[in-house]
Amino acid sequence: MTSSYAAVLRAPQASRTFAFAFLARLSYGTLYLSLTLAFTASTGSYAQAGGLLALLGLTVSAVSPVRAALIDRHGPRRVMAPMAAAYALVLTALAVLTSRPGAPVALLTVLVLAAGVTAPPVGVVMRTLWSTLLPDGPLLRRAYSLDTVSEELVFVTGPLLAGLLATVAAPSLGVALAALLIAAGTAGMVASPAAAPRPEPHRRAARVRAFPLAPAITATATGVILGSTGLLAVAFTQQHHQPAAVAWVEAAIGVGSTIGGLAYGALSRSAPGRARLATLACPLGLGLAAAGLAPSVAVLAAAAFAAGLFIGPTLTTAYLLADADAPPGARTRAVAWVNTALNLGAAGGTAATGAALEALPLPACYAVAAAPAALVPLVLLALPKRQQGSPPDGVTAHDRSMDDTTTHQQYWDSRYAEHHHMWSGEPNAVLVQEAAGLEPGTALDLGCGEGADAVWLARRGWRVTAVDISGVALERAAGHAEEAGVADRVDWQRRDLAASFPEGSYDLVSAQFLHSPADMPREEVLRAAAAAVAPGGTLLVVGHAGPPPWDPDAHPGVHLPTPGEVLESLALPEADWEVLRSDEHERVQTAPDGRSMTRTDNALKLRRRAR
Helix, strand or coil: CHHHHHHHHHCCCHHHHHHHHHHHHHHHHHHHHHHHHHHHHHHCCHHHHHHHHHHHHHHHHHHHHHHHHHHHHHCHHHHHHHHHHHHHHHHHHHHHHCCCCCCCHHHHHHHHHHHHHHCCCHHHHHHHHHHHHCCCCHHHHHHHHHHHHHHHHHHHHHHHHHHHHHHHCCHHHHHHHHHHHHHHHHHHHHCCHHHCCCCCCCCCCCCCCCCCHHHHHHHHHHHHHHHHHHHHHHHHHHHCCCHHHHHHHHHHHHHHHHHHHHHHHHHCCCCCCHHHHHHHHHHHHHHHHHHCCCCCHHHHHHHHHHHHCCHHHHHHHHHHHHHHHCCCCCHHHHHHHHHHHHHHHHHHHHHHHHHHHHHCCHHHHHHHHHHHHHCHHHHHHHCCHHHCCCCCCCCCCHHHCCCCCCCHHHHHHHHHHCCCCCCCCCCCHHHHHHHCCCCCCEEEEECCCCCHHHHHHHHCCCEEEEEECCHHHHHHHHHHHHHHCCHHHEEEEECCCCCCCCCCCEEEEEEECCCCCCCCCHHHHHHHHHHCEEEEEEEEEEEECCCCCCCCCCCCCCCCCCHHHHHHHHCCCHHHEEEEEEEEEEEEEECCCCCEEEEEEEEEEEEECCC
16 A cells, blocks of 8 residues: 555655645644634634634635636646735734734634635645646546545644644744745645646637536535534533543544545545445445444444545545546636535534534434435436436546537647646657658658657658647647757648548558547548558558556446457458558556556558559
8 A cells, every 4th residue: 555655656746746735735724723712812702703714614615616717727826826825915914913812803804705715725726736747547546545635634733733832822823824834835836847837728718517516416415424523522422421532533533534545545446436426425424323323432433433434535536526527627626616515515514413413312413414425326316417427437537528518629638738748758669660661751640649759750751741639739749849850841730530631642651549538430530541541651550459557447448449450440452452560569668656567559550552
């Protein structure tokens, strides 16, 4: 388990970005207890202190989608840095005002509203940055589990730090520390290359649906449990005349969530789907309901630990699905909605539990708080199919980013814009092997991506027409050709091959890994590729033979044809073509966690006979 999480942090920029995000999150863990104590000391009223804190929480939740939309549009660096600076200034002002008794409540209210508006969504942004730092698959799922566990640690460590500062100095010092932590942590996080501004393929993108219904429903139910367990534990321990033991019950839930989250990230092998949400949320609810029947505080702590095992995995799955289902340009908003649903669920759970404890027996209160999570499977089953929130289990995250509002060009532009580079920058090995002995002439590179193959061919004297659907990829490719001094030998063309095909004939037509989760008529494109081969020219088609070995459950239901199947689908006259190569071959590839693994690909090389 340890090595799997070490692999996450070994990814370039991952440990640095995550460490600064943790520092910024620690600000929130420290702030709320510090504000509670500072407001109480300054105003002399629990009611006013509670009202100010409630106003802060409500404002943060209400403005969350707006902040997320700004980040989606302009990028984390352009939005988060000024937002964190303004937020830190507001917290500093609150620290100064609450450092002595008698602070004007009206002024505190204005500052609290300003804090709620400017609070930078550090957790939300960090979750979207993981998809930039890591590829889809097990490593990304481990990262999300690690991220969820880090929030558990923040809200254990932060209050301890706030309590220490209040004891040895003053609660306002904790508020000032929160200002320092958010400023330093956010600045370090957005300085990471992962948060750099991304190319904007479309100035006016289509309006897209960004609300992840199934993850939000599950997060709300989980929030109800998180918001209710504290009050329930207080009532239970008081009823058993052990009020001090409430800390042990709360700790048991946190430890369970931490262990469950770490184990889930390390052991999960397939991408989560809607069924996974139901599978995790239901036992969470049933476990909490059972805890209400505990005969003693010790048994309650054990039951709380068992229920807590499902909290981390449930939230990890909800955030993963929200990110995966989000259309291009709406990922921050989707994750923010889940976070908002969790917070609103927690607030509602606290309020409902307080009312229930006045009217119902304690076991019934536990059952009421547990009911939303236990009923999640039925709720998800009742959702309209298009709102179920996820495709079948096992489909990789980026494969799910297409929806009816997204064109293929927008989809691929978004894919490339999420990363500083998607591919290694080296030409494909089979192309180098098979084209090295050919006489340079004219070449057509289909699905050229960031241009490594086209640049390699141009350096060897070929005149290349390089085609891709993504303008972001082509812009990078043109830059690489300029750096290599071959810009005048490559014609970069943006085309959707399903709609149009380059004119002319070529001495070499290369289709390297021309796979797409979008609805691309690959067989028709390859037949057009064969028709574009000049007499005496070569057609080279290379594709994957199966999923990556580090994620064997990737792309379920996607057929990857053998060389024989590709040849049959081309329906070429045998008298006009010669098969030079038709086989599987293995290559060593570095997995996302740094391991060297063997992957199998297919290669088909044909020569068109000269007339």
